[in-house]
Amino acid sequence: MSDWTRIWPQLMEATGETLYMVGVSALLTVLLGIPLGILLTTTAPGALTPRPLLNRFLGLVVNLGRSLPFIILLFLVAPVTRGIVGTTIGSTAAIVPLTIGAVPFLARLVETSLREVAPGKVEAAMSMGARRRDVVRTVLLPEARPSLIAGITVTVVALISYSAMAGAVGGGGLGDFAIRFGYQQFRTDITLLTVVLLLIVVQALQWAGDHWARRLAHV
Amino acid sequence: MIDLHDVRKVFPARRRSGEVVAVDGVTLRVEAGEFAGVVGPSGSGKSTLVRLVNLLERPTSGSVTVDGRVLTELPDDQVRQARRSIGMVFQHFELLDSRTAAGNVEHPLELAGVGRAERRRRAVELLELVGLGERADAHPGQLSGGQKQRVAIARALAGRPTVLLCDEATSALDQASTTGVLELLRRVRSELGLTVLLITHEMAVVKAVCDSAVLLERGRVVDSGRLSEVLTREHSPLSDALLPAPLADADAGHGGVLLRVTVTDRTPETVVLQTLIGQLGLAVEVAGGSVETVAGGRYGRLLLRATGDLSRLDGALRGLRDDGVLIEAVPRDTDAVAATGAGR
Numbered sequence: 382m383s384d385w386t387r388i389w390p391q392l393m394e395a396t397g398e399t400l401y402m403v404g405v406s407a408l409l410t411v412l413l414g415i416p417l418g419i420l421l422t423t424t425a426p427g428a429l430t431p432r433p434l435l436n437r438f439l440g441l442v443v444n445l446g447r448s449l450p451f452i453i454l455l456f457l458v459a460p461v462t463r464g465i466v467g468t469t470i471g472s473t474a475a476i477v478p479l480t481i482g483a484v485p486f487l488a489r490l491v492e493t494s495l496r497e498v499a500p501g502k503v504e505a506a507m508s509m510g511a512r513r514r515d516v517v518r519t520v521l522l523p524e525a526r527p528s529l530i531a532g533i534t535v536t537v538v539a540l541i542s543y544s545a546m547a548g549a550v551g552g553g554g555l556g557d558f559a560i561r562f563g564y565q566q567f568r569t570d571i572t573l574l575t576v577v578l579l580l581i582v583v584q585a586l587q588w589a590g591d592h593w594a595r596r597l598a599h600v
Numbered sequence: 601m602i603d604l605h606d607v608r609k610v611f612p613a614r615r616r617s618g619e620v621v622a623v624d625g626v627t628l629r630v631e632a633g634e635f636a637g638v639v640g641p642s643g644s645g646k647s648t649l650v651r652l653v654n655l656l657e658r659p660t661s662g663s664v665t666v667d668g669r670v671l672t673e674l675p676d677d678q679v680r681q682a683r684r685s686i687g688m689v690f691q692h693f694e695l696l697d698s699r700t701a702a703g704n705v706e707h708p709l710e711l712a713g714v715g716r717a718e719r720r721r722r723a724v725e726l727l728e729l730v731g732l733g734e735r736a737d738a739h740p741g742q743l744s745g746g747q748k749q750r751v752a753i754a755r756a757l758a759g760r761p762t763v764l765l766c767d768e769a770t771s772a773l774d775q776a777s778t779t780g781v782l783e784l785l786r787r788v789r790s791e792l793g794l795t796v797l798l799i800t801h802e803m804a805v806v807k808a809v810c811d812s813a814v815l816l817e818r819g820r821v822v823d824s825g826r827l828s829e830v831l832t833r834e835h836s837p838l839s840d841a842l843l844p845a846p847l848a849d850a851d852a853g854h855g856g857v858l859l860r861v862t863v864t865d866r867t868p869e870t871v872v873l874q875t876l877i878g879q880l881g882l883a884v885e886v887a888g889g890s891v892e893t894v895a896g897g898r899y900g901r902l903l904l905r906a907t908g909d910l911s912r913l914d915g916a917l918r919g920l921r922d923d924g925v926l927i928e929a930v931p932r933d934t935d936a937v938a939a940t941g942a943g944r
Binding site (some may be wrong): 435511524526 | 694
């Protein structure tokens with residue numbers, strides 16, 4: 382049992398690191414991914430403000446971001462990380478690649494959600510004299526809200542899974558903990574415990590997301 | 601109130617389809633306070649036409665004038681302003697699911713910058729006008745189709761428009777809801793002094809509510825006129841569409857002669873029957889047709905079969921026609937064609 386008194390504080394610390402990395406990068410992802418998703422939607426041909434060239438460029442950037450395996454992205458953006466955070470090691474440094482990895486992912490989900498809003502609703506708003514930005518603010522975003530929340534939930538869950546790889550750059554967190562204490566020391570119980578902890582976090586998130594989305598859906 | 605002059609709308613060629621001329625040189629005038637209908641088969645350009653009135657679609661050429669303002673000459677921001685006095689109702693309601701009924705009615709007011717309290721007050725007032733005062737806090741998902749369209753009408757009226765555009769407003773509704781919505785449209789038209797332009801493919805809708813009608817085919821106006829005048833025409837594309845020629849088993853061993861009668865207020869079928877039966881002593885049966893009340897008058901088309909001594913018939917028909925009765929004999933060998941083919 383003396384073993385556990387040593388491991389417990391470390392587990393708590395790892396959980397804190399995961400929540401920190403995921404929390405901050407989730408916030409940044411939402412702040413960047415939603416506007417990018419809106420831009421992807423509204424600049425598409427035949428949409429509110431068609432800008433075919435910009436749209437194709439954004440689409441390319443987003444696809445590039447999504448096609449790179451996260452572990453590669455992690456090392457690829459190291460110079461950017463150093464530029465922003467000052468170091469490439471630690472939880473804070475891991476936030477940069479996590480955010481860069483999740484923004485394109487969320488942007489695509491946002492685009493899909495917004496595109497599902499019936500074009501007739503947009504037309505109805507235009508017939509009332511709405512400006513384009515009014516359409517985004519009063520029609521697209523509110524009508525897509527349940528689906529946007531579902532998209533954000535999926536993204537945050539993906540961030541948790543990405544964050545496990547952040548251990549590779551000394552980001553710490555539960556994934557790193559499971560590898561160092563569980564896998565490398567042949568402690569299956571510790572590995573299992575972290576898996577259960579992660580499962581609880583993911584489950585709670587998914588439940589909260591579903592619940593929230595359902596409350597907003599009045600259909 | 602609404603003036604379209606030589607309006608054309610051409611959709612440029614897409615990858616898989618060539619250029620489409622949706623509206624091809626339409627000139628159209630709707631007077632203030634008039635309830636006008638545009639009818640036509642699907643693909644005739646009706647929906648595009650109604651969108652040209654509030655410039656949801658910009659015409660390729662021609663001019664659009666609403667309430668004295670030439671919309672086609674206004675810059676975008678002024679077009680948006682102008683749209684606020686042109687309400688629009690859609691086939692599929694297009695209410696926002698994220699808002700309550702009252703919230704939906706408030707939407708255009710919100711866009712116009714009206715304050716919260718005033719918005720709410722006006723929304724409740726409008727929902728009462730359309731008979732949904734108690735459902736203000738219901739979401740669209742909790743309302744029936746007819747109720748949704750009532751909310752949509754309240755929303756369209758929120759900006760105190762002078763013109764109301766209805767794009768197939770009853771086409772997604774059942775018969776009872778259709779009747780209710782049409783009654784509501786007529787009522788708000790007279791209570792608020794609106795000018796209404798209604799697009800539909802259902803002739804029954806035109807007959808129920810419109811003062812005048814335009815028949816559109818392949819983007820062109822084929823026929824038009826006030827209903828009370830159109831229905832007195834023996835032959836015209838619009839009158840044939842509104843009052844289809846009766847179907848009749850035209851030959852099949854029957855003797856006698858087939859007579860086609862256009863019934864109007866001034867020339868009821870009684871006059872015809874009096875002449876045929878009373879004066880000529882013929883036996884007359886109704887081979888087909890219908891008479892209905894439209895715009896307060898009795899109109900219809902009947903196909904009569906007269907048998908007996910027909911020697912004096914030609915003269916009698918001439919006499920009736922001279923008196924303004926719309927009656928004609930259907931040529932014998934083309935009975936079937938004439939009797940059924942006059943419709944479109």
